[in-house]
Amino acid sequence: MEHFRSAGWQVSYASPAKENEFSAKLRELGIETLSCQANDSRFDDFIRQLQPDFVIFDRFLIEEQFGWRVEEHAPDATRIVDTIDLHFLRRAREAAFHSNSQANSRANPQPHAPEPKTDLSFISQHAREDFLRELSSILRSDHSWTISSAEQKLLIELGVSPDLISLLQFSYGQPNISALPSFEERRHFVSIGNFRHPPNADSFRWMKSHIWPAIRALTGNTAELHVYGAYPPKEFMDLDDPATGFRMKGPAKDQYETLSKYRVLLAPLRFGAGIKGKISDAWFTGTAVVTTSIGAEGMASGSFPGLIADNVAAFAQASHDAWKNEDQWSALQKQGFEVLAEEHSQTKNQTRIISQLLELKLNQKSRRQKNWIGSVLQLNMHRSTKYFSRWIELKNSKSE
Numbered sequence: 339m340e341h342f343r344s345a346g347w348q349v350s351y352a353s354p355a356k357e358n359e360f361s362a363k364l365r366e367l368g369i370e371t372l373s374c375q376a377n378d379s380r381f382d383d384f385i386r387q388l389q390p391d392f393v394i395f396d397r398f399l400i401e402e403q404f405g406w407r408v409e410e411h412a413p414d415a416t417r418i419v420d421t422i423d424l425h426f427l428r429r430a431r432e433a434a435f436h437s438n439s440q441a442n443s444r445a446n447p448q449p450h451a452p453e454p455k456t457d458l459s460f461i462s463q464h465a466r467e468d469f470l471r472e473l474s475s476i477l478r479s480d481h482s483w484t485i486s487s488a489e490q491k492l493l494i495e496l497g498v499s500p501d502l503i504s505l506l507q508f509s510y511g512q513p514n515i516s517a518l519p520s521f522e523e524r525r526h527f528v529s530i531g532n533f534r535h536p537p538n539a540d541s542f543r544w545m546k547s548h549i550w551p552a553i554r555a556l557t558g559n560t561a562e563l564h565v566y567g568a569y570p571p572k573e574f575m576d577l578d579d580p581a582t583g584f585r586m587k588g589p590a591k592d593q594y595e596t597l598s599k600y601r602v603l604l605a606p607l608r609f610g611a612g613i614k615g616k617i618s619d620a621w622f623t624g625t626a627v628v629t630t631s632i633g634a635e636g637m638a639s640g641s642f643p644g645l646i647a648d649n650v651a652a653f654a655q656a657s658h659d660a661w662k663n664e665d666q667w668s669a670l671q672k673q674g675f676e677v678l679a680e681e682h683s684q685t686k687n688q689t690r691i692i693s694q695l696l697e698l699k700l701n702q703k704s705r706r707q708k709n710w711i712g713s714v715l716q717l718n719m720h721r722s723t724k725y726f727s728r729w730i731e732l733k734n735s736k737s738e
Contacts, residue, residue: 385407401417401419426461456488507613527602552651566590604628610633612636613637
């Protein structure tokens with residue numbers, strides 16, 4: 339949004355969330371904000387008066403709620419779904435993981451991180467409804483962004499036209515490498531992530547029960563692991579254990595400043611999708627990364643600039659090596675800077691976004707004519723969702 343503003347575009351932000359401190363911050367940037375509830379025709383007046391050139395939906399759930407309203411009242415607007423990560427893929431992996439964990443809990447006292455699965459039979463078995471809803475949203479929109487190259491490839495394999503999807507990666511400026519703390523100035527391990535996100539919560543539990551004890555033993559019981567994250571429940575804060583060096587720190591005021599103090603980021607994710615901001619943030623701050631195959635998926639087109647391990651013993655050894663060996667640590671840091679510059683460059687990616695949007699608008703009519711499957715889905719969605727939403731709105735008005 340900041341880049342759109344710097345390019346001279348007018349930006350409006352509408353959300354079902356209530357007004358809060360983030361709304362004020364957006365308005366300080368010159369961005370109009372609106373709290374718009376689902377099943378409320380007041381959004382129709384807003385979008386009809388605004389007549390935007392582009393509408394970007396934050397995930398398919400928002401497109402389901404508001405896409406038909408945009409199509410009806412601002413039909414010339416280019417509609418784009420920002421998938422963030424593929425919801426159906428994350429849900430399928432989570433369901434499969436918990437199912438396997440329950441079945442194997444006795445036979446496998448040190449559970450591992452499974453290899454990423456993406457085939458259609460796997461998805462249909464564990465998240466069929468999510469898959470159909472999200473795929474429908476992608477097909478009926480003018481375009482969609484995926485944040486992971488692996489997920490872009492998956493959608494194409496599932497039959498989505500390459501013309502309907504493109505890669506929208508994270509964007510970082512140039513890190514101030516000379517100002518970052520050296521290997522000797524850093525001491526401990528770090529992990530970070532929103533506690534409300536199930537993959538993060540599971541990784542923290544796995545570290546506490548299996549991974550950290552193994553790492554701690556290899557370090558001679560001297561190193562510490564500091565765990566940060568937003569919205570930490572009491573359940574997790576109670577895991578704080580100074581005697582074992584497992585320290586629960588809660589929210590980080592500034593993730594970059596926080597991460598730059600540590601040698602190694604631990605991200606033992608056993609399910610999930612998309613790409614991981616904690617890993618690219620670690621690269622930006624010169625912090626070495628140890629993660630699983632799930633964590634590394636889609637993060638780099640070439641070799642992953644970090645260490646990958648999917649079982650407790652291998653993960654602990656890799657973590658210790660990155661923490662102890664300065665030459666290896668420096669090599670990993672250098673590789674992280676290189677991937678950021680090549681694939682996550684703010685200048686490259688944001689310039690590409692503007693060019694892409696202008697091209698979409700220029701060829702919108704012909705693109706819609708070619709996407710007849712999307713037109714069919716749009717028609718059916720428009721009818722079913724429209725009248726169901728109208729019924730809910732009428733019901734709500736009578737109950738007030």
